Each structure stands twice: as C-alpha cells, then as structure tokens.
Amino acid sequence: MDDLQRARACADRMYANDKASKALGIDIEIPEAGTAVASMRVREDMTNGFDICHGGLIFTLADTAFAFACNAYDDVTVAGSGMIEFLRPVFLDDELRAVALEEHRGQRSGLYAVEVVNQDGEFVALFRGRSIARGQPLLDD
Amino acid sequence: MDDLQRARACADRMYANDKASKALGIDIEIPEAGTAVASMRVREDMTNGFDICHGGLIFTLADTAFAFACNAYDDVTVAGSGMIEFLRPVFLDDELRAVALEEHRGQRSGLYAVEVVNQDGEFVALFRGRSIARGQPLLDD
Amino acid sequence: MDDLQRARACADRMYANDKASKALGIDIEIPEAGTAVASMRVREDMTNGFDICHGGLIFTLADTAFAFACNAYDDVTVAGSGMIEFLRPVFLDDELRAVALEEHRGQRSGLYAVEVVNQDGEFVALFRGRSIARGQPLLDD
Amino acid sequence: MDDLQRARACADRMYANDKASKALGIDIEIPEAGTAVASMRVREDMTNGFDICHGGLIFTLADTAFAFACNAYDDVTVAGSGMIEFLRPVFLDDELRAVALEEHRGQRSGLYAVEVVNQDGEFVALFRGRSIARGQPLLDD
Numbered sequence: 001m002d003d004l005q006r007a008r009a010c011a012d013r014m015y016a017n018d019k020a021s022k023a024l025g026i027d028i029e030i031p032e033a034g035t036a037v038a039s040m041r042v043r044e045d046m047t048n049g050f051d052i053c054h055g056g057l058i059f060t061l062a063d064t065a066f067a068f069a070c071n072a073y074d075d076v077t078v079a080g081s082g083m084i085e086f087l088r089p090v091f092l093d094d095e096l097r098a099v100a101l102e103e104h105r106g107q108r109s110g111l112y113a114v115e116v117v118n119q120d121g122e123f124v125a126l127f128r129g130r131s132i133a134r135g136q137p138l139l140d141d
Numbered sequence: 142m143d144d145l146q147r148a149r150a151c152a153d154r155m156y157a158n159d160k161a162s163k164a165l166g167i168d169i170e171i172p173e174a175g176t177a178v179a180s181m182r183v184r185e186d187m188t189n190g191f192d193i194c195h196g197g198l199i200f201t202l203a204d205t206a207f208a209f210a211c212n213a214y215d216d217v218t219v220a221g222s223g224m225i226e227f228l229r230p231v232f233l234d235d236e237l238r239a240v241a242l243e244e245h246r247g248q249r250s251g252l253y254a255v256e257v258v259n260q261d262g263e264f265v266a267l268f269r270g271r272s273i274a275r276g277q278p279l280l281d282d
Numbered sequence: 283m284d285d286l287q288r289a290r291a292c293a294d295r296m297y298a299n300d301k302a303s304k305a306l307g308i309d310i311e312i313p314e315a316g317t318a319v320a321s322m323r324v325r326e327d328m329t330n331g332f333d334i335c336h337g338g339l340i341f342t343l344a345d346t347a348f349a350f351a352c353n354a355y356d357d358v359t360v361a362g363s364g365m366i367e368f369l370r371p372v373f374l375d376d377e378l379r380a381v382a383l384e385e386h387r388g389q390r391s392g393l394y395a396v397e398v399v400n401q402d403g404e405f406v407a408l409f410r411g412r413s414i415a416r417g418q419p420l421l422d423d
Numbered sequence: 424m425d426d427l428q429r430a431r432a433c434a435d436r437m438y439a440n441d442k443a444s445k446a447l448g449i450d451i452e453i454p455e456a457g458t459a460v461a462s463m464r465v466r467e468d469m470t471n472g473f474d475i476c477h478g479g480l481i482f483t484l485a486d487t488a489f490a491f492a493c494n495a496y497d498d499v500t501v502a503g504s505g506m507i508e509f510l511r512p513v514f515l516d517d518e519l520r521a522v523a524l525e526e527h528r529g530q531r532s533g534l535y536a537v538e539v540v541n542q543d544g545e546f547v548a549l550f551r552g553r554s555i556a557r558g559q560p561l562l563d564d
C-alpha cells in the first residue's frame with residue numbers, strides 16, 4: 001500500500017462510522033496523503049437566528065477536513081485545538097468546500113491549515129487545527 | 142425593560158428562528174446580561190469515526206453560548222473568530238453545558254470565554270470568541 | 283517544601299538565568315503555585331513606528347508571566363503556543379502588569395490565561411498559552 | 424508610485440521610528456506589497472532561564488514581519504490579535520527569518536500568516552495575525 005492508498009484506507013475506515021459528518025451531508029475526498037477536501041451544502045437546519053449558516057457548522061466542516069487530513073498515517077489522531085476566522089457570511093444553499101493542508105507534522109503533534117470557500121470561490125473562513133497522534137493503529141488488519 | 146429583560150428578549154427573538162441550535166437539541170438560559178448557558182445531550186448522530194463526539198459539535202455548542210451572550214444589547218452581533226482547546230473526549234449521551242462569560246466589550250468588538258463541562262463537572266473544552274456588533278437593532282419594536 | 287515554596291524556588295532558579303526578561307526590566311512575583319505576576323514599564327526602546335508599545339513586547343510580558351506560572355511544579359515546562367488579543371494601545375512609560383492564572387493542568391499540557399492591565403487598571407491585552415511539561419526536574423538539588 | 428514603491432515607502436517611514444525593532448536588531452525587506460521578511464540573530468539578552476530564545480521574542484519577530492506586511496497600503500494598520508505555535512526550540516546565535524504573507528484583506532481587517540525559519544531552513548514557529556486599518560494615511564505627503 002503506498003502513502004495515498006493508506007491515507008484513503010484510513011479515510012474510508014473513519015467515514016464508515018462517522019455518523020456526525022454523514023448527518024451533516026459532508027463528503028470527503030483525499031487528493032493526497034496529509035490533505036483532505038470536505039464539502040457540504042448549507043441546509044435550512046444549519047441556519048441560525050440571523051438566517052445565515054451557524055458558524056459552528058462552518059467550523060465543523062473545516063474540522064472534519066482537518067480530521068481526515070491528519071489521520072492519513074494509520075495512527076489514531078485527534079484534535080487538540082482549533083481556531084477559525086470568519087471572513088464572510090454563509091447563506092442557505094451555499095456549497096462549501098474545506099481544503100485541509102498539512103503545515104507541520106512532528107512526532108506526535110501536527111498543524112493543519114484549512115481554507116473554506118463557497119461556490120463562487122470566495123473565502124468564507126480560515127481554520128487552523130493542532131492534532132495529537134495517539135500511537136494506536138487505525139487500520140486493524 | 143432592564144438589562145436582563147432586554148438580554149432575554151434578544152435571546153428569545155434569536156432562538157425562535159435558530160434552526161441549527163434547535164436541530165442539535167441545544168437549550169439556552171440567560172442568567173444575566175452578557176452571559177449565556179447552552180446545554181446539549183450528545184446524540185448518536187453527533188459521534189465521529191472514533192465513537193466520540195465530533196469536536197465540531199462541541200465547538201458549535203460553545204459558539205452558540207457565545208452568540209447568545211454577546212447578543213444581549215439589542216445590537217445584531219456576529220462572530221469574528223473562535224478558538225477552542227479540547228481537554229477531554231466526550232461520549233455518547235454525555236450532557237454538556239457551555240457557560241459563556243463576557244471578558245471584554247469595546248465599541249464594536251467583544252471577547253467571550255466559554256467553558257464546556259460534562260455531567261460530572263469535568264472541563265471538556267475551553268473556548269474564546271471575538272464578536273463584532275453590526276450596529277443594527279435586534280428587537281424591532 | 284510546600285507548594286508555594288516550591289513554586290517560588292522554581293521561579294528564582296529560572297529568573298536567575300533569564301537574560302531576556304531582565305533585559306526588558308520585567309519583575310516577577312509568585313502569589314501562589316500556578317500563578318505569576320509579571321510587571322514592566324514601557325521604555326522608549328519598546329515603542330514602534332507608531333509611537334506605541336510594540337505588540338510583541340506586550341506578548342513577551344504576558345508570555346513571561348505564563349512561563350513562570352506553569353513552571354511551579356519542578357518540571358521543566360515550555361510554551362507550545364500562545365495567542366493574544368490586543369484591546370487598547372499602550373504608551374511610553376505605561377506600567378503594565380500581566381497576571382497569569384492556571385485554567386487547566388493535564389498530565390503534560392496546561393492552559394494559562396493572562397490578563398494584561400495598565401497603571402489605570404484598564405485591560406490592554408488578553409493572552410492564553412498552552413504549556414508542555416518535559417518531565418525533567420527544574421530544581422536539581 | 425506603484426504598489427511596491429508605496430509599500431516600501433510605508434516600510435521606510437515606519438522603520439525610521441521603530442525603536443523596538445531596531446533595539447532587537449531586526450532587519451526588514453519588502454519583496455512585494457502585502458509581504459515582508461524580518462530577520463534577527465538571537466543574542467544572549469534574548470535567551471530565557473532554560474538557555475533558549477524567549478518565545479516572546481520569536482513572537483515579536485513574527486509580529487514585526489506582520490506589521491510591515493499589513494502596512495503596505497498607506498493606511499495606518501495595527502494588530503488586533505496574534506497567535507503562534509512554537510515548533511522547535513531556538514538557540515543563541517540562531518539566525519531567524521520571519522516571512523509574512525497576506526491571507527485575506529477585507530475593508531478594515533486583514534489576516535497574515537508568518538512562517539519563522541532558522542538558518543537551517545527548519546520551521547521554528549507559525550504565526551497568524553489579524554490587522555485593523557485605522558483609515559489614516561501613513562505617508563503624509
């Protein structure tokens with residue numbers, strides 16, 4: 001299995017059991033090991049009291065891309081922290097894409113940058129997450 | 142209307158239309174102006190591929206508490222940024238409470254700290270959000 | 283040695299060799315274990331091109347308070363990350379105090395909140411730092 | 424004056440009066456408008472009680488690069504917040520370079536990413552800063 005195959009096998013294993021991402025209609029692609037693209041359409045049940053997308057769900061999309069990017073190495077990896085800057089409001093039916101790239105990978109911790117864009121290619125949020133690898137295999141066979 | 146009444150009127154107005162928070166089963170209390178408590182039970186559709194609560198939804202709970210705390214002043218206020226530190230894993234059926242307090246309130250921007258605890262009173266996450274007031278009334282009458 | 287004595291012994295050991303903090307004229311007090319107060323007067327060589335205190339030096343003061351707070355336990359501890367929100371400009375001759383409190387202390391990592399106030403008691407910055415303990419004694423005797 | 428000339432004129436004006444950056448021996452280059460490179464050698468008076476470079480001064484270097492990058496547009500611009508992840512220890516006599524790039528520029532606020540590398544090209548820190556433009560000209564003629 002090469003790096004990309006392993007990254008995709010990890011993603012498939014995670015996604016199969018990821019009820020939260022599925023409930024939000026999030027799709028995942030793994031272009032290469034250490035990256036991930038998560039996409040989501042903003043549904044009515046994602047809008048808040050100001051008729052815009054709840055910022056928590058924009059974070060959730062970015063955090064999902066981050067989680068799939070940092071779990072490419074067959075080592076169960078969780079989020080230590082995340083931070084997001086909101087740049088533009090997001091509206092009902094917007095099609096969001098979150099692209100996660102690896103900024104740094106140390107022995108146990110990593111940093112990932114995620115850019116969230118809408119269907120017009122406008123940046124709506126920038127995210128950075130710090131990951132912690134647990135040292136446990138993700139693929140059990 | 143005193144400060145607390147106004148804060149609660151703003152919260153009622155926001156909550157009535159907040160489809161995202163309702164879809165996640167989030168309840169809101171306003172103990173005093175500039176604070177908010179958001180509570181949520183972790184459902185099966187909130188768990189991720191590692192059988193723990195998706196970090197994005199913990200953020201969403203904290204962000205919701207923050208949104209209701211910073212919208213106490215009859216001035217539509219949105220999130221500029223948010224950051225979260227995850228301290229402990231959160232499991233299915235955990236009962237989370239996010240308590241938002243005002244750290245600073247300037248002319249247009251504010252800072253709010255949110256602590257997220259589980260049913261055993263353990264801290265599971267610490268959040269900080271920066272708010273931006275738009276200068277538009279929230280209560281239209 | 284009780285907790286406070288140990289915390290102060292650690293602070294004394296660190297400060298003796300802390301050329302950077304001394305060069306900036308930073309003083310340290312340890313009110314109790316897990317806290318620290320760092321104070322600094324803004325000198326002319328701390329001002330930037332806009333005649334206000336360089337934000338990096340406000341961060342440095344907060345980071346110093348954080349470092350002394352998290353090194354209370356006779357275990358060499360370094361900063362993993364830090365974030366600061368600047369609330370007000372700081373001017374020449376201002377007397378700043380940075381008060382660091384422990385928000386969370388896990389097995390190896392900790393979170394510390396630092397408030398920076400000026401001589402009028404106004405908040406000028408809020409800082410949060412994440413610490414990493416190395417598992418090495420700080421006091422060698 | 425084209426964009427790069429204007430950016431360099433702003434940098435020259437700021438640097439002429441930037442006592443803090445000069446006191447730390449920081450040099451500035453402006454490769455293009457919206458970017459900046461700040462470099463600094465770690466002196467003995469920059470080391471802390473663990474004989475490594477004080478993290479606050481690494482932040483200060485990154486913050487300086489950020490300040491010169493965001494002040495390219497003849498509009499006085501200050502830092503609203505900054506966050507740094509420390510990746511590797513920095514030692515006496517290390518030659519650091521902080522490269523600031525513009526991630527986003529809105530009407531009044533901007534986001535800048537800064538990478539700090541040592542003389543071996545290793546990343547020692549990643550920084551992100553949020554800027555606020557005051558709407559006042561920087562060049563007075």
